[in-house]
Amino acid sequence: MPDYAAIQGQNLDRLPRFCVVLRGEYLSVPGDSGDDEQLGFYVVRTVAAGDQTTAEKLALFDLEAEIRMKGMGPVPDTMEIDKSQRLDDDQDDVNSGFILYPAEQTP
Numbered sequence: 001m002p003d004y005a006a007i008q009g010q011n012l013d014r015l016p017r018f019c020v021v022l023r024g025e026y027l028s029v030p031g032d033s034g035d036d037e038q039l040g041f042y043v044v045r046t047v048a049a050g051d052q053t054t055a056e057k058l059a060l061f062d063l064e065a066e067i068r069m070k071g072m073g074p075v076p077d078t079m080e081i082d083k084s085q086r087l088d089d090d091q092d093d094v095n096s097g098f099i100l101y102p103a104e105q106t107p
Contacts (some may be wrong), residue, residue: 015048018055028073046093
């Protein structure tokens with residue numbers, strides 16, 4: 001990953017943008033009965049980065065921080081990139097909330 005000094009002074013609007021779909025298992029979410037449920041999830045993020053690999057790493061890092069900051073329980077052990085692609089300049093950013101599903105099944 002490039003260090004800050006490598007991109008300092010660059011216009012971040014000029015970095016390529018990537019749509020990254022992340023998938024995870026066993027996110028602790030308060031259930032109807034008061035006990036935590038373990039759910040699988042998808043989340044979509046747009047990341048500006050110098051290359052696709054860096055965008056994927058940044059998306060995972062940001063998701064971990066988001067889970068911690070929102071107090072959503074421990075960060076799931078299983079989080080991975082489902083897919084990612086570079087966005088064209090005329091495409092809008094794509095972001096979503098957590099799309100949840102029961103952890104025992106694949107949507």
